[in-house]
Amino acid sequence: MSEKQAEKRTEPYDAVDVIIAKRDGHALEDGQVDWVVDAYTRGVVADEQMSALAMAILLNGMTRDEISRWTAAMIASGERMDFSGLSRPTADKHSTGGVGDKITLPLAPLVAACGVAVPQLSGRGLGHTGGTLDKLESIPGWRASLTNDEIMAQLEEVGAVICAAGSGLAPADKKLYALRDVTGTVEAIPLIASSIMSKKIAEGTGSLVLDVKVGSGAFMKTRERAQDLAETMVALGTDAGVRTVALLTDMDTPLGLTAGNALEVRESVEVLAGGGPADVVELTLALAREMLAGAGRDDVDPADRLADGSAMDVWRRMVAAQNGDPDAELPTAKHTEVVTAPASGVLTRLDAMAVGVAAWRLGAGRAAQGEPVQAAAGVEMHAKPGDTVTEGQPLLTLHTDEPGRIERARAALEGGFDVGEGHEPAPLVLGRVG
Ligand code: URA
Numbered sequence: 001m002s003e004k005q006a007e008k009r010t011e012p013y014d015a016v017d018v019i020i021a022k023r024d025g026h027a028l029e030d031g032q033v034d035w036v037v038d039a040y041t042r043g044v045v046a047d048e049q050m051s052a053l054a055m056a057i058l059l060n061g062m063t064r065d066e067i068s069r070w071t072a073a074m075i076a077s078g079e080r081m082d083f084s085g086l087s088r089p090t091a092d093k094h095s096t097g098g099v100g101d102k103i104t105l106p107l108a109p110l111v112a113a114c115g116v117a118v119p120q121l122s123g124r125g126l127g128h129t130g131g132t133l134d135k136l137e138s139i140p141g142w143r144a145s146l147t148n149d150e151i152m153a154q155l156e157e158v159g160a161v162i163c164a165a166g167s168g169l170a171p172a173d174k175k176l177y178a179l180r181d182v183t184g185t186v187e188a189i190p191l192i193a194s195s196i197m198s199k200k201i202a203e204g205t206g207s208l209v210l211d212v213k214v215g216s217g218a219f220m221k222t223r224e225r226a227q228d229l230a231e232t233m234v235a236l237g238t239d240a241g242v243r244t245v246a247l248l249t250d251m252d253t254p255l256g257l258t259a260g261n262a263l264e265v266r267e268s269v270e271v272l273a274g275g276g277p278a279d280v281v282e283l284t285l286a287l288a289r290e291m292l293a294g295a296g297r298d299d300v301d302p303a304d305r306l307a308d309g310s311a312m313d314v315w316r317r318m319v320a321a322q323n324g325d326p327d328a329e330l331p332t333a334k335h336t337e338v339v340t341a342p343a344s345g346v347l348t349r350l351d352a353m354a355v356g357v358a359a360w361r362l363g364a365g366r367a368a369q370g371e372p373v374q375a376a377a378g379v380e381m382h383a384k385p386g387d388t389v390t391e392g393q394p395l396l397t398l399h400t401d402e403p404g405r406i407e408r409a410r411a412a413l414e415g416g417f418d419v420g421e422g423h424e425p426a427p428l429v430l431g432r433v434g
Pocket residue numbers: 177186191192193195196
C-alpha cells in the first residue's frame with residue numbers, strides 16, 4: 001500500500017460521498033465541509049474531485065450555514081492577523097473589481113487621516129480589471145511585500161497600509177481559486193463570497209465595506225446577482241463578528257477618466273489634491289463615510305480631510321514607508337494614439353468592458369498569473385457619458401510601450417461607445433446592504 005493510500009484510509013470522510021451529497025442537492029454536514037476544505041489543502045482530495053464538487057456547488061448552491069462553515073474552514077487553513085493591539089480602530093474596503101477602479105488609492109489614506117487604521121491586503125490584477133498592487137508598483141521604488149511586523153508598525157505610525165496579502169492567509173482559497181479559474185466554476189456565488197470573505201476575515205479588520213460592482217465591466221452583470229452576492233458576504237462578515245456593509249455601485253461605464261496603472265495613480269493623486277473626476281470623488285467619500293461609521297468614527301467628515309490636505313499627507317507617508325518616492329515622475333508610455341469622436345452629439349455610452357479589455361490589450365493587465373504588466377499602458381478618457389462631443393475631437397488616448405498592441409486595443413473599443421442625443425444620468429451608488 002502506498003503512503004497516500006494508507007493516509008486515505010485514516011480519513012474520516014470520502015471525497016466521492018461528499019461530491020454525491022452535493023450533486024444530489026443535499027446540504028453538506030459541518031464535518032464534511034471542514035474535512036473537504038482541509039483535505040484539499042493537504043492534497044488528499046484531488047483536483048478532479050474538488051472540480052466536481054465546485055461544479056455541484058455552482059449548480060445546486062449552498063445554505064447560509066454551509067457557506068459560513070466553508071468560509072470558516074478556509075480561514076482555518078492559514079493564519080489570522082490580529083490588529084486589536086492598535087491604538088485606533090480598523091476598517092477595510094473590498095471591491096469586487098471594475099474598470100478604472102482606483103478608489104483604494106485615495107480612500108485608504110483618507111480614512112487613515114480621519115483616525116481609523118486601514119489594513120488593505122490586496123492582490124494583483126487578472127484579466128480586464130486592474131490590481132491595486134500593479135497600480136502602486138508604477139511608483140518608482142514602491143514595495144508591495146511587507147512582513148506582519150512591518151504592517152503593524154506602519155498601521156500604528158502612518159495609519160494605512162496597502163500591501164500584498166501574504167501566502168499565509170487562507171491558503172485553501174489560493175488553491176481553490178486557481179482551480180475554479182480553469183473549471184468554469186468562478187461564478188458560483190457561495191464560492192465567490194467565501195473566497196473574498198475568508199481573506200478579509202483572516203486579515204483581521206474590525207469593520208469592512210464591500211463595493212459590489214454591477215454592470216458590463218463587473219463580475220456581476222445583473223443587479224439581482226450583485227444583490228445576492230452582497231447579502232451573502234454581509235451575512236458572512238456579520239456571522240464572523242466583523243461589522244460589514246455593502247454598497248452596490250455602477251460599473252457599466254469606467255470609473256474616472258483613466259484605466260491603467262500609472263494613469264490611475266496620477267488620477268488618485270489629483271483626488272487627494274482636492275481635484276479629480278467627480279465620480280471618483282463621490283465614491284471615495286461614500287465608501288469613506290461607511291468605513292468611518294463601521295469603525296465608530298462617523299463624527300468626522302472625510303470631505304474636510306480631503307480639502308485640508310491631511311489625506312495627501314498620509315498618502316505621501318504611506319508611499320514613502322514602502323520605499324516609494326511620492327515626488328518621482330510616474331512612467332509615461334512610449335506610444336500614444338488618439339481615438340476620435342465619430343460624430344457630433346452627446347456621448348450616450350462608454351462601455352466599461354470595452355475600455356477594460358482595451359487597457360488590458362495595451363499591456364496594463366495580464367492574461368495569466370505572474371505575467372509582467374506595463375506601468376504606463378492604459379486608456380485615458382476625454383469624455384464621459386453625458387458630455388457633448390464634436391466630430392473628430394479626441395475621445396480616448398491609448399497608451400502603450402508596444403505599438404503592435406494598438407490594433408487589438410482599437411478592435412476592443414469597436415462598438416464600445418455611442419454618440420447620439422440625450423442621456424439619462426445613472427446613479428453611481430445603486431443600493432446598500434447591511
Ligand atoms: N475575488 C476573489 O478573491 N475570489 C473570487 O472568487 C472572486 C473574486
